[in-house]
Amino acid sequence: MFRVAKVLTVAEGADPVALADRLSDTADKSRHVLKSALDSTLPEAAAGGDYIWRMQFASERDYHAWQDDAGREAASILNDPALLRHVDAVSYDEGRSGSKRHLDRGVYRLLLISVGNAPDLASIARFEFETYEMGLYIPGIVRWRISQVKEASGARPWTHIWEQEYQDLDGLLKSYMLHPHHWAWINRWYDPECVEHMIDSHQCHSFCNFQFSLMEPENGPSGSRR
Amino acid sequence: MSEAGRETIYYLDHLVAQPGCAQALLQFYMSDYAPQARTRGMTLVHRWVTPPVWLKEQSNELFIIWSVEGAQAWWVATRLRRADPTFLGFWQEAKPMIVSRRRLFLSAVDDVDSLCDV
Numbered sequence: 195m196f197r198v199a200k201v202l203t204v205a206e207g208a209d210p211v212a213l214a215d216r217l218s219d220t221a222d223k224s225r226h227v228l229k230s231a232l233d234s235t236l237p238e239a240a241a242g243g244d245y246i247w248r249m250q251f252a253s254e255r256d257y258h259a260w261q262d263d264a265g266r267e268a269a270s271i272l273n274d275p276a277l278l279r280h281v282d283a284v285s286y287d288e289g290r291s292g293s294k295r296h297l298d299r300g301v302y303r304l305l306l307i308s309v310g311n312a313p314d315l316a317s318i319a320r321f322e323f324e325t326y327e328m329g330l331y332i333p334g335i336v337r338w339r340i341s342q343v344k345e346a347s348g349a350r351p352w353t354h355i356w357e358q359e360y361q362d363l364d365g366l367l368k369s370y371m372l373h374p375h376h377w378a379w380i381n382r383w384y385d386p387e388c389v390e391h392m393i394d395s396h397q398c399h400s401f402c403n404f405q406f407s408l409m410e411p412e413n414g415p416s417g418s419r420r
Numbered sequence: 421m422s423e424a425g426r427e428t429i430y431y432l433d434h435l436v437a438q439p440g441c442a443q444a445l446l447q448f449y450m451s452d453y454a455p456q457a458r459t460r461g462m463t464l465v466h467r468w469v470t471p472p473v474w475l476k477e478q479s480n481e482l483f484i485i486w487s488v489e490g491a492q493a494w495w496v497a498t499r500l501r502r503a504d505p506t507f508l509g510f511w512q513e514a515k516p517m518i519v520s521r522r523r524l525f526l527s528a529v530d531d532v533d534s535l536c537d538v
Contacts, residue, residue, distance in 0.1 A: 334538070372491040372538040377498070378429075378525035386508050387501065388523045395502060 201243040220268040226260040233402035242400030282348030289341030303401035334369025442480035
């Protein structure tokens with residue numbers, strides 16, 4: 195599967211509902227898009243944009259076919275400063291993922307990061323593995339995936355997307371944040387005071403409720419929902 | 421064993437000083453870094469050195485240990501540290517006196533189960 199994720203910040207004065215409808219339509223009317231979900235971010239996601247738009251394609255070729263078709267209309271909307279103040283976006287092949295159980299609905303969270311200061315490829319591989327392991331150790335994470343980014347735009351040249359699904363917001367704000375695997379272990383890649391530090395301190399972190407999962411391709415119906 | 425949510429979390433700065441530099445490094449750490457760390461809610465717990473003699477031709481190793489009470493307090497201190505680039509200025513200026521260093525986060529082994537039960 196090939197995937198796209200965009201965090202959208204709506205411009206002042208723009209109609210967010212009409213904007214979301216127009217963007218969703220560009221996925222709905224394309225046979226190249228397997229699934230699409232455009233969800234409002236939760237108020238707790240401070241500085242996390244207004245919407246998260248995720249799309250799933252059978253292959254990167256289908257993604258490019260969408261770009262050359264209905265995606266042109268989406269691009270014109272996304273590039274219009276009267277409609278959107280800021281967009282952080284990535285496209286990627288699925289990286290390593292895990293799942294503990296089925297979730298019909300819950301909270302989806304993404305983190306876009308830029309590994310700008312890695313000493314070598316082995317450090318990146320170790321970071322990716324340890325990030326994947328978070329899902330194994332932290333009880334609140336139900337599904338998770340760490341992927342390398344193919345194309346990025348926005349505030350940084352994003353290199354990775356770290357996605358998780360939780361049953362509820364407590365899973366993210368309590369279990370994930372307060373577990374020692376996070377603050378005593380993974381943190382060192384992010385902490386400028388640790389010698390292992392290699393992640394740019396500006397990150398794109400956002401989360402939203404979801405009504406059907408895009409983390410596991412076998413779950414949920416095909417097509418677009420918002 | 422600590423009360424859940426109030427477990428003592430330790431920061432260990434393990435510094436291998438350049439030969440003959442350990443005392444100066446410690447002094448700089450205490451005058452430049454320590455006051456900033458205290459304002460972020462970190463409590464200085466220990467300052468250890470091995471071997472316990474100031475070596476002139478070889479490296480001493482320093483173990484400086486801080487603590488906060490609970491993971492929430494750890495995040496408060498971390499956010500304040502990251503918002504303040506003067507912390508990084510210390511490490512940059514101290515670099516010539518350091519062979520290598522590592523920062524570790526620790527707890528009492530009796531607190532592991534409680535810390536992971538979130």
